[in-house]
Every structure is written in structure tokens, then in C-alpha cells.
Amino acid sequence: MGNRNIDTKMILDVFNDMCCFVITDAKGRYLYANKAWTQTMGVDFEHDNIYGRFVHDLIKDTKINQALRENRTISGYSTITTCDGKEKRAFSIYNPIHDQQGKIIAGAIIAIITGDNEGDVDRLIRELNFYKQEVTKLRGAKYNIENIVGVSPAIMRMRKEINRASKSNSTVLITGETGSGKELVAHSIHALSSRKGKSFIKVNCANIPKDLMESEFFGYEGGAFTGASQKGKIGKFEQADKGSIFLDEINQLSYDLQPKLLRVMQEREFERIGGSKSIDVDVRFIAATNIPLDELVKNHLFRPDLYYRLNVVPIHVPPLRERREDIPLLIDDITKKLDGEIGIPVRDIPVKIKNRLMNLEYSWPGNVRELQNVIEWAINMSYGEPMKWSHFSQYFTLKNNGSEEKNMKLGSLALIEKELVQQALLEHDTKTAAAAALGISRTMLYKKIKKYDL
Secondary structure, three states, X not given: OOOOOOOOHHHHHHHOOOOEEEEEOOOOEEEEEOHHHHHHHOOOOOOOOOOOOEHHHHOOOOOHHHHHHHOOOXXXXXXXXXXXXXXXXXXXXXXXXXXXXXXXXXXXXXXXXXXXXXXXXXXXXXXXXXXXXXXHHHHOOOOOHHHOOOOOHHHHHHXXXXXXXXXXXXOEEEEOOOOOOHHHHHHHHHHHOOXXXXXEEEEEXXXXXXXXXXXXXXXXXXXXXXXXXXXXXEOHHHHOOOOEEEEEOHHHOOOOOHHHHHHHHHHOEEOOEOXXXXXXXXXXXXXXXXXXXXXXXXOOOXXXXXXXXXXXXXXXXXXXXXXXXHHHHHHHHHHHHXXXXXXXXXXXXXXXXXXXXXXXXXXXXXXXXXXXXXHHHHHHHHOOOOOOOHHHHHHHHHHHHXXXXXXXXXXXXXXXXHXXXXXXXXXXXXXXXXXXXXXXXXXXXXXXXXXXOO
């Protein structure tokens, strides 16, 4: 049975003031009923122990079982018999709701308006549609094409490619370096497509252990293998049915699983692990890779047939070094996002610093993600003081002086900052001079010395 502590806030906000309604679990058992429902039906939800009972045991002419069985909304006028034996004319809506993972938020929302007031019925439908749109936000794309910042020719060309790709259901292969913004492109394609009201399921092929990858994709029947849930599990393909599935880092997909993915893409059907029934799916495939798949094909690390099936509509995300003119706009966007997020005052970055970063002879191997890293690091260095170039320059000094392997091991902003403070203390005789070299106040230097136990 469902969780009695189910989050009903959004549902309550929509319906509580206008009609009587209940929420059930996936099997049609009561989880919640508002006061208007108890008054209309002639019962007390708490005192009459309604929680956990089947709806059809109380309301003989309910359509809840049909709505759950067919997984569709059922609505219309009918005569309902209340628990105290009275008959009432009512308009009812039985509406199953699911979350992004395909799990049921509420087995169904049953909203009821008694009487023949068509105006109230119209309002109920409008409010229900609003609520379904709110749920769609949880299931759908988080970003859209407006989140892609830039006016460079490369970005404008990519925007056209995204718009073109969104108009069909063909598979899209997004290529680009790490940190360049491939995920934004995938979200944007879905948000612009005819499937925008349906699920957008993201799968990072690099984050799923190889021995779990098949069950994540296809799901499994109850007890299909040792340790499997007796209830079974719905897979990513089923979750994405009628929507889009984004296969990020597709180059990390297990070689053994590649032919199975190819079959789903070609036949639009699959079987759960431990199952024998074919499940049909209508899914739009979007994949991304930071390594050219044709190179992997040449090295026998990726199946050529799957590569050709993926590479139908290619979209390349340009690296930051090829769109330097976008850096000032990206900086504004990044600082806006960081303000209030990192617990440090975010000051405006002067135009001369933006231009210096734009014209800097640096290849930006980490692309937009590295630019954000640099901005956040500089904000930490300044800690609310007016931004200076010295807050940024130390990052590039360290990058130029250290080996790539060393910089890879540093990894985080804190480690980079700690090394810079250590370096300044070693190179200068006084803390005042060290603070000046770092571009921070003496007080701030003491805080960082204490922070890193130097």
C-alpha cells in the first residue's frame, strides 16, 4: 500500500477549495480524503477507518479500478450512491498520476462535483489541467533553448540545428568536449518537441555499474534474480514511453548491452529481465558522447551498427575556445546563478576582467564548466571585496606552472586555493605582502590560514 505521508500539498492547493476529492494508492485504496468528500459521502475518514480500504468496497459504482487498470483519465456525469445510501448526481474525474521514475505519486485523484453546475465542472477541468502541467515540470526537461547562452556564429548555428532536430522524432547524437553543454542541448530538443509534455528520462551510462545496467534499462519481473524485489521494477525505457530518453556518455555503454539497445531502437519493443512478454515503447532517443564514436568503432570498442543507428541527426557543441566572444555573457549568467547559492557575496565582475578572460591565451580544456569553476574560485578568493584580476590570475599561474597530472589531482576549488595560499606564504616575508600578492585583505588571509590550518 502507498505511503500515508505522501506529499499532498500541491494537490490540496489545487482542489481543496472547490470540490470533494480523494487520493488512492496504486490498488485503489484510500490514502486521503478532504473534508468536503467526507461530508458529501456521509462518512468520517478518520473515525470510520476509511484509510486503506478499497474504494469499490464503499462506492459500488466507482470507476477507479477501470482508470487504474487502463492507466487513463476517466471522467463524466453519473449517479453515485453515498455511504449512507443516498443517490447524488455528480461529475467525477479519475486521474492516475506518475512521477519521473514511473512510480505512482497517487494511484488516482478522484475529484467530484455534485450537481449540474457546468461552470464548476469547467473550472474543475481547468484546475486539473493546471495540476497536470505542474507534475509535467517534475517529469520533463529542466532546461530549454533560452538557457543556452551566447551570440557567437557557432552558437547561433547550433540553435538552428536544435530547432530543426526538435521537429522530428529521429535519433539525435550530440558530440562535444566535456563541460561544453551537451546536456543543455538534449533538454532543449525535448522541450521544443511535440513530446514536451511527456517524460524526459536521463541516463548517464558512466554512472551505472555494468552489472546493473541491463536492469536499469529494461527493468525486471519480481524475483527475476537473487536480490531482486518481489514487486519487480520498471526500467528507463518504460519510464520514457511517449517521451524522450537521453543517453549521456553513450560511449561508456557496455559492449554486451549495445546490441540489446540497438534492438529496442529498431523494433521499439523489449522484454523485462525474467519476463517473456514483449513491451512496446514509443521513445525518442537522444544520445551524447565526449569521444568521437567513429574512433571507438575503428578500435572495436563500439558496434558500427549501433553507431549508424545513433548518428541520424548529429549536433556538435562547440568548445569554449571557438566561441570566446560568448565569455562575457556566460560570466554574467554564471554570477547570476551563483549569487545566493554559495553563501558568499557575489560582486559584479568589471568589464575589463571579462574582456581579459575573453582574450586570454588559454584553451579552456574544461569549457563552460571550467569557466564556472574559475568564476566561483575567484569569488571565494575575493570574499565580497571588489573583484580584481589578481583574484583570477593565480588560477592560470598554477595551471601554467603545474603539470596536467598534478592539476587533475588537485580536483577541487578548496585544494587549489589552499596551494595558492601556501605558495604566497612561502614566497613572501610578511603576511601583508602575501595578502597583497593574493589580492585579498590581511584579515581575509588570516581566515584562510585558519581554514586550511596552515
